[in-house]
Amino acid sequence: MQRVYYKQNRIKQLRAFCYAAQSRSMSRAAQQMFLSQPSISLLVQSLEKELGSRLFERHGPRIALTNEGRNLLELALPLVEGFESLPEAFRERCNNLVTGNLNIAAGESTTLYLLPGFVNRFSQLYPHIPVTLHNASGVDGLALLRSGTADFAVGPILQIPEDILFTPLFSYEPVLITPLGHPLADRERVTLRDILPYPLIMPPRQMSTRGVIDIVFQQHNLDYTLKMEAGGWEVIKRYVEMGLGISIVTSICLTGGEKLARISLRTYFPGRSYGLIQRRGKVNSPAARKFIELMGPDRVTEAGAAGPRGRAPGRPRRDLAARPRTSL
DNA sequence: CAGGGATACGACTACCTGCG
DNA sequence: CGCAGGTAGTCGTATCCCTG
Incomplete structure (x- = not known):
């Protein structure tokens, strides 16, 4: 009789599944979890067996999420990320301290003109948190977001993919x-x-x-x-x-x-919305939450549940458009 | 043929149980 | 209570197998 693996170790199963789904590779998931490839394979198989659903389509060396897999990823990712950020969240709650680090993906103009004020303010408030600005816009920025390298991105967005949430914050003419x-x-x-x-x-x-x-x-x-x-x-x-x-x-x-x-030249040319670009369902780290708060005090909610818009002082005009606009 | 997932099997460990 | 043996769970290595 075949053995049932990883009983009562749901979070490990989900971590293996999420890492494999994100990297599209069981081997890379194994490296991330400091386990062997067969262990990841077994973890995923045990999850598939318990759920009674095929989560990946296997084509030799290639794996791809099935529809069921995509559904599970949406449910599991916030759990895994929440679990992993638990120590930071715990410290924050106990000591009212924000710890960790902050990674922001942004294009050159955003980094040069929009972010300096916020980064400066953040560094004054949380001098112990290192901030990394990744010079990446467009698909490169989205890739950093999806891989988890960047906590969030800031900038304009041409087309909003399904897994991405865009919250317009500022508009420029x-x-x-x-x-x-x-x-x-x-x-x-x-x-x-x-x-x-x-x-x-x-x-x-x-x-x-x-x-x-x-x-x-x-x-x-x-x-x-x-x-x-x-x-x-x-x-x-x-x-x-x-x-x-x-x-x-x-x-x-x-x-x-x-x-x-x-x-x-507003009469002739479209304006451009700059805003917060987040992965849907992602649980923000405490540091990321604090930075987003600085950019718009009413935006502390998690991705997927952005609150109403506010108006902040300063040069950039708060975007008054109710819906994310596809900028050019 | 190479890369990478799947499978077989064994080692290690934790936990349980029975006995002295 | 402490120890020994049994059992189950986890993970690694070796190897097979499939696909591009």
Whole structure:
């Protein structure tokens, strides 16, 4: 008769299952749990046997979650993460102290313009907690989130996958920037046609912002003059300040210290929402919860149960949109 | 053929039970 | 109560087997 393994060791079964599901490999799950591959295989099999469901489809060396497996992962992941963060949560409750470390995934503009104030405040409040900013946006940022390397991500998001929760926090508007004294500098409003006589300094073509600008001009059957391409908002602002051209940027990069005139182009270009990007159902570490609290005091709830929006002081405008907007 | 999951089997350990 | 033997659970190694 076949032996029944791992009786009454549900959390171990679930850890093995979650690690295997996340890494799509029993061997890697074994490394994470400091066990051998057969042990993980047996743990998963015992779980399948007890639940009476196949959790993985096995194709030789490849494993993939079944529908039942995906359902179980949604249920099990918060339990496993909650179990693993128990010591930190316990210390926090006993001593009212936040411990651990904080990993945030964010793109360059978010790291440069949006996060510094929050990171500074966090470091003052919790100087003993090391903060790591992972320079990763888009799919790279999501990968860090899914692997658990990042506690959460901050930034805009183009399409929101099913397993991801996006909470918009700040919105930024498209802005025309010109050197001081430029013929357009004193205008309250400008049309796309007004821009045409002046050459533009633009981000490279692969940047999403550039794509949007090109599309909008095309939609109006207009052709702008390209003066130069430059990577990075700081570089573009510098060259506009020098009088080499004008540019269209997202207001996130304007800190107020620039010697530039700025005119809103909201009429023509979409705004951009920056917000909190979390994995659905993830239990945040105490440190992550505290940072999210700083970004929006009413957002301390776990992913999947975000509360109502508030308004915070400071330069970035709180996003007033009720629904997550797919930004461009 | 290589990589990786599945299986067989044995070692180790904890716990239970019976006996002195 | 303490010890010895039995039993069950866990995990490792070796090896098989399947798929790309």
